[in-house]
Amino acid sequence: MLTKTTVATKRKYNVLDVKSAKKVATFWLERAKLENAIEFGLPEVDDRYHIWRVPLVGKASHERIGEIVIDAYTSLILEDKSTAPEVLEARLLGRNGHQKAKTKKQNGAYVLSSLRNTIAHGDSEELLQELPAESVNLIFTSPPYYNARPEYTDYVTYEEYLLKIRKIIQNAHRVLAEGCFFVMNVSPVLIRRSSRNEASRRIAVPFDMHRLFTEEGYDFIDDIIWEKPEGAGWATSRGRRFAADRNPLQYKPVPVTEYILVYRKHTDKLIDWNIRAHPNKEIVKASKIGDDYERTNVWRITPAHDPRHPAIFPIELAEKVIRYYSFVGDVVLDPFAGIGTVGKAAIKLGRRFVLLEQNPEYISIIREETKSWLGKEVQQVHTINCAPIDASNILF
Ligand SMILES: C[S@@+](CC[C@H](N)C(=O)[O-])C[C@H]1O[C@@H](n2cnc3c(N)ncnc32)[C@H](O)[C@@H]1O
CATH class of the missing domain: 3.40.50.150 (Vaccinia Virus protein VP39)
Structure with a gap:
């Protein structure tokens, strides 16, 4: 993690670390009204393309369903490289086979549903x-x-x-x-x-x-x-x-x-x-x-x-x-x-x-x-x- 932060610092990125990447991604998720259904995996910096990739994980399924890509210099979301909200919604609903039908239970816990109205x-x-x-x-x-x-x-x-x-x-x-x-x-x-x-x-x-x-x-x-x-x-x-x-x-x-x-x-x-x-x-x-x-x-x-x-x-x-x-x-x-x-x-x-x-x-x-x-x-x-x-x- 430290090396990645160092790379970001060395390159003088605006988005310097995992926390900042998650913060930017949170705004995007909230705008798409998906924050209750999706959580983040571990963001990674890619200094070949000067981007951060923030994995998106379904809260109910714990499966990766897409990613948000952030321009590390400007901190803007690259919409064309990020998974579209409609695709995320479809995957959350278990369509296109991207989310397996079963909702996983952890230690017999009651799982809160992520379905929207x-x-x-x-x-x-x-x-x-x-x-x-x-x-x-x-x-x-x-x-x-x-x-x-x-x-x-x-x-x-x-x-x-x-x-x-x-x-x-x-x-x-x-x-x-x-x-x-x-x-x-x-x-x-x-x-x-x-x-x-x-x-x-x-x-x-x-x-x-x-x-x-x-x-x-x-x-x-x-x-x-x-x-x-x-x-x-x-x-x-x-x-x-x-x-x-x-x-x-x-x-x-x-x-x-x-x-x-x-x-x-x-x-x-x-x-x-x-x-x-x-x-x-x-x-x-x-x-x-x-x-x-x-x-x-x-x-x-x-x-x-x-x-x-x-x-x-x-x-x-x-x-x-x-x-x-x-x-x-x-x-x-x-x-x-x-x-x-x-x-x-x-x-x-x-x-x-x-x-x-x-x-x-x-x-x-x-x-x-x-x-x-x-x-x-x-x-x-x-x-x-x-x-x-x-x-x-x-x-x-
Ligand atoms: C008894 S009414 C329900 C009324 C409802 N409880 C309400 O307060 O408005 C039954 C409804 O089921 C719908 N329906 C019948 N077969 C259906 C099906 N296979 N799939 C979805 N809806 C169906 C009908 O069009 C009808 O509106």
Whole structure:
């Protein structure tokens, strides 16, 4: 190290040592908003070309993903010789095979994710394969309904629908960090009868989902019942026949609940480990839940409606799940993001979001919404398969 510093001194470089090289590189990283995801290797001077090379290492992967090259005389960054921020981002996300999918764990420690707030347009089965392994700390989602509404006619049979959800649960398993939670809001669906002579059919989707989760490597933790206050979103017509005739066997209660199924990615470690192994005790403390928490597995929450999407869940629901099953600073993923309720709640609670959605209209809505959630920070949102967010019309 001493000789290198001596060479720099002898040559009368402006950048004299490792510390100064790192300082220059830090400005560049901060400007690219990558300082939380990348750290430096050992800078080296190259006096043939009068430059410093500062290796860039992914904080999560500990792998070299590029370098910053500094003109040793002027201390200016040589942009054309340095790895472009977009390339670094792609490598951080494990694309192009530059970052191996696995996030390395040190001595069984809980690894903090380096993912930024991300909006991705496309089929989540595929998008999940592009995210780095174990880079997400909580998944909360509500899957598309099986043909319950005319908008959702993608699946020919119920089996085909289940297979699609299975693949997404399977791909999500790789992306979810050890011992973290996958929470799903799901309810039975009613397949309306096509004629008076036919019976309507109710499919117990949550029980089939349970099977998918346990077969794909998750442990069942809890079934929470979301109860809707009287009248709110109730399908009241269901009990009409019985109310009129009162014949046994015709009894059909009005469904006023949905399930919130809670699973944990299988691990031999106790939940306690996730808390103890967290590297930042202050964050663990800041994530503690106040006295007004839900004591039972019945949560009474008024449903939400939005003219822009037929099936959103209330932000209050997303907030409860995020508070109870993640730490401040964690990354929360919704593979069926809709108009991004999970993202909004995540930001409100100091977490980061990864929102995957295949409908371009909903992606446009999320992109607009993020401006109000994030203000000027919106410029740092990572976008996949859609343009970066134009922040020029926001008043900062
Ligand atoms: C029940 S909605 C979720 C609504 C969301 N919780 C909200 O509050 O806005 C399900 C969403 O999944 C999307 N979707 C369905 N299949 C998908 C897939 N394979 N990949 C990504 N998104 C998908 C639909 O377009 C729909 O917006």
